Amino acid sequence: MDLTIPQADIERKARARRFAETVLFPQEVALELNGRLPDATKAMLKQAVIDHGLNAINQAKEHGGQGLSIFQQTLVNEELGKATGALWAVAWHPAIPLRLGTKEQIRDYLVPSCQGRRRGAFAISESGAGSDPRRVQTRADRRRGRYYLTGEKWYVTSGDVADYLIVHAHVDGDPDKPTLFLVDKVLPGVRVKRTPKFMHTYVFEHPEFVFENVELDESKMLGKVGQGFDLTKDWFVEARLQIAANCLGASIRAAEIANAHATERVQFDRPIRDFQAIEFMLADMAVEIMAAKSMVYRVAWEIDHGLDRKLVHARASAVKLYSSEMAGRTIDKALQILGGRGYMRENPVERLYRDIRVDRIWEGTSEIQRAIIGGQIKKRGLGPYVDWA
Ligand SMILES: Cc1cc2nc3c(=O)[nH]c(=O)nc-3n(C[C@H](O)[C@H](O)[C@H](O)COP(=O)(O)OP(=O)(O)OC[C@H]3O[C@@H](n4cnc5c(N)ncnc54)[C@H](O)[C@@H]3O)c2cc1C
Structure with a gap:
């Protein structure tokens, strides 16, 4: 039984540690005291993530990610987890289900998300649905080949810096049809309701979103009806x-x-x-x-x-x-x-x-x-x- 970590992985971990110590740690106190970082600092951090090869460590190289194994990701996440203010979140991890999207969804969402040109946030939880997502009330009603999204989502982590959301909704209000939709924030009917403060200082926010009859065509469905x-x-x-x-x-x-x-x-x-x-x-x-x-x-x-x-x-x-x-x-x-x-x-x-x-x-x-x-x-x-x- 060999539990030795390969040398290349030890070096990768050491690089992640240096990134945490030299790029993230210096931001911690200002973030804590001001509750947020200036936009220029956030932009600097974003560039540093790319420069250090820490963007999309969880996605394949062919999609613009770093193609790290789960073990390698773990070593990196351990080091970034040392930073306070959840500064580890500056290194984005595009959602895994995007990989299972259509060719167009991979081109329009996954690849730019890996490259840092787009960012998504995952929206499942609601006021009445936390541990039990079958209680989700957000619905996508199908009419004449299109879907109309109505509902509210809570705690959408990094929803402020995201430009699209992956929304878990019930097609036609049926809990047996949990389905994911790619929802661009600029669409008419999408708005932020509130941005509550939480116990931790978090480098971004966890806003609440409202969807009012947001019109989506079939191409915005991730996977199939019921595959949520x-x-x-x-x-x-x-x-x-x-x-x-x-x-x-x-x-x-x-x-x-x-x-x-x-x-x-x-x-x-x-x-x-x-x-x-x-x-x-x-x-x-x-x-x-x-x-x-x-x-x-x-x-x-x-x-x-x-x-x-x-x-x-x-x-x-x-x-x-x-x-x-x-x-x-x-x-x-x-x-x-x-x-x-x-x-x-x-x-x-x-x-x-x-x-x-x-x-x-x-x-x-x-x-x-x-x-x-x-x-x-x-x-x-x-x-x-x-x-x-
Ligand atoms: C800072 C923050 C960020 C978040 N980010 C996101 C996000 O990006 N996207 C998203 O969709 N959600 C997000 N969430 C939501 C998070 O996933 C939920 O808060 C979590 O799943 C618990 O749901 P709840 O808060 O509604 O608690 P509830 O489900 O109401 O649970 C309340 C209490 O009851 C207990 N309980 C519930 N069911 C059972 C059971 N069957 N057996 C025993 N005990 C039970 C729970 O353990 C808990 O102690 C975030 C939450 C926070 C606080």
Whole structure:
């Protein structure tokens, strides 16, 4: 059994780390204090993403992406996840279902999205539909060969910088016909209703959108009527692994800061790391990070090596659940070790503490991940989790 990471991948990870440290970290405090970055800075970051070859790492080279394997993406996402203010989001990942689009959709949406000329955002959630997307009320009514979209979407991440949305709607209001539509934001009837603020500082926004009888022709349907869930399944796997890798990076950064502080900080005439209470927290953090890293790397590697799709889903849930909850525990301890300094917004650990809370909510809450894992155990036994093969 060879667990060695190829040298080229180690170097790629080191490059991603340098990008995070030299391009993203310098923006963190201004972003935190002002709540947003100036447009010129956002443009600079966008160009830097391209210059560093970090655009569309999840898409094939033939479409303008970087063609990285899932494992390679994981290494990059771990490093970018160290940045606060969700600055990792400046490196765009065009949605996986676009790959399954028609030739024209690939030309008009996927390729320019990989190149940074367009950007999409995914809109499934609504006021009444979160964990249970069958409750979606957004409908696409078919009349004379065209579709008319009506409804509202919440929490559309990066919806402010997107120029099109991938909207999950029910054709003719039928929950058995969940379907994806490519909706250009400039179309008549599309508008932003509200742009709420959230616990984390996020480099972009999560606006709410309203669709009022937006006219779409058949060419804007991604996949077929009723394929909405099938098309998003693989996207969820990728997004869950990305979250897990980001959480890993965030935890490592917090642990490194706490570890350095524990050596430097003297109280009662000794470095605080000499108190067993502090030393034990560091030990627990290190072990939890090691466990999460082992899971994340393993499942990413398995996907690249053709793991059965059902097992991929089963394990991606476990990886997302454990890594996001591990990050909560680890960063909380790091903050505690830093004392009052850890509570200051100028400290990355304070920001990471808020940033990673959403990772237990989006892309399936912790409860939904547990329900998926519990369902898998019921169906297949403990094998997918406790057997190695
Ligand atoms: C910052 C942010 C960004 C987001 N970005 C996007 C985006 O880009 N696109 C998008 O479509 N959505 C997005 N979301 C929405 C996100 O995916 C949902 O918030 C999430 O799926 C949970 O849905 P909900 O908030 O409606 O909670 P609910 O589904 O109402 O759940 C409330 C509580 O009940 C629990 N619960 C629900 N069902 C069950 C069950 N069966 N068993 C046990 N417990 C259950 C949940 O775990 C949770 O604790 C975003 C959310 C946030 C906060």
